[in-house]
Amino acid sequence: MALMPVSDALSAVLAGAEPLAEEKVGLDAAFHRVLARDLAALRTQPPEAMSAMDGYALRAADADKPKARLKVIGEVAAGRPFDRVVGPGETARIFTGGVVPEGADAVVIQEDTIAEDGHVVITEPAIKGRHIRPAGVDFHQGMVLLQAGRRLSDRDLSLAASMNHPALPVRRRPKVALLATGDELVMPGSTPGPGQIVYSNGYALRALVRSEGAEAIDLGIAADTLEATVAGIRRAREAAADILVTTGGASVGDHDLVKQALEAEGVEMAFWKIAMRPGKPMMHGRLAGMRVIGLPGNPVSSYVCAILFLVPLIRSLLGREPQLPRETALLGRDLGANDSREDYLRAQLDKRADGTLIATPVTQQDSSLLGNLALSQALVIRPAFAPKASAGSPCEILRLPL
Ligand SMILES: Nc1nc2c(c(=O)[nH]1)N[C@H]1C(S)=C(S)[C@@H](COP(=O)(O)OP(=O)(O)OC[C@H]3O[C@@H](n4cnc5c(N)ncnc54)[C@H](O)[C@@H]3O)O[C@H]1N2
C-alpha cells in the first residue's frame, strides 16, 4: 500500500463514525460528558420579578425626593411571596430573592432608610426598576441554552440545574482498549535487563483517552508473537471496545506482527502507512463495530498519531466537532525544505508583548525523544514539500493538551 496523505487517512478513520447511543446521567455525573441533545429550559428564571437587595419595595414615584415617609404594610422573604398590592404611600419590607409585590416598581436598600414605628423614611430618592431582577432576565422556559455536542463544563451543570433538569442525556463514553506490543518492554519501576525499554507510551495515551471523555481499557503488553497479539485483539473484542489502539509492531521488521495479527482476526484494513513524520507506519482497519488504530511504537509517533487521529475519532463518536483547532504562529527559527512527508514538529510556544505567538521547533525531532515532547506545547505543521522557511514567517500550529 502506498503512503497515504494525512487528510485522506483522517477521512478514512472518521468515515461512518456516528455518535454513540445516548444515556441519562445525574447532574454531578454529567461533568465533562457530551450532551446528546439540545437542552431547553423547563422554567423561566427568575420566574417572577425579584428583589436583588434587602430593603423596601415601593412605588418609585412615592419616594423620588429624599425623606419620603411610607407605611410598612408587610414583609416579603425569598420563597414567601406577599399577596397584597403596594399602594400609594405604602411599602413592603423585602429581602434578597423576594418576589416584588404588585404595585411596587423599585427597591430601596435598607442602608438608605430609617425604620420608624410601622413606617420607614426613605433617605435617598428611589429609581424606578432599581434593584429589581425582571422575570426571565436569565432565561425563559423553552430557550435552548445548551447545544447537542457540547462538552459540559462545571458552569453548565449549574445552568442545567437552574433550568430544572435533574439528569442529562449524554453520549455513551467510547471504550478504548490499549494493547502494547514488544518483547523488550518492562514496567516502570522494574530493573530493565540488557536492551530492555521501559513501557511508557500507554500512560500518555490512556490519560489522553480519559481526558477526551472516553473509557480507557488497559490490555497490557503482548509479546512479539502472532498468538499473543491475536489474544490481545480478542480481549479487546470481549471488552466490547469501540476502538482498539495497538502500539508498536507496526513497521516492516520481522517482529512487527500487528498488521498480520489484525488481518488474521478478520480486521479489514483501510490503510497502512501515512505520508507523515512522525507516525509513518500507522494503520487503520475495522472489525465489525470495532475500529482499530495501529500506532507506531516510538513514543512520540504514537502520541502525535493519537492527537491527529484517535482524538478526532473519539470526538466523532461523542458527537463533537472532530478536529482540534489550528492556529497561526510565527516561526521562531529557520526551517529547511520539507520532503514528501507532512511534518509535525514539536515546538515551544512563546507570546510576544503584542500577543503574537512564536512557535520554535525543538532541534531534535527524533520520534523516540519524550523529553522534548513533554517540554513542547504545540506541533508545527509543515505540509509535504514545503519550501524552506525563515524565522518570523507564518506557520500553522496545533496546541498540545495541557
Ligand atoms: N526499514 C524500516 N524501518 C523502519 C521504518 C521504515 O519505514 N522502514 N519506519 C520507522 C518508523 S518511522 C517508525 S515510527 C518505527 C515504528 O516501528 P514499530 O511501530 O514497529 O515500533 P516498534 O519497533 O515496536 O518500536 C519502536 C521503538 O519504540 C519502542 N516502544 C515500542 N512500544 C513502546 C512502549 N509502549 N513504550 C515505550 N517504548 C516503546 C520500542 O522499544 C522501539 O525502540 O519503525 C521505524 N523502522
Ligand code: MOO
Ligand atoms: O514515523 Mo516514525 O514515527 O518517524 O519515527
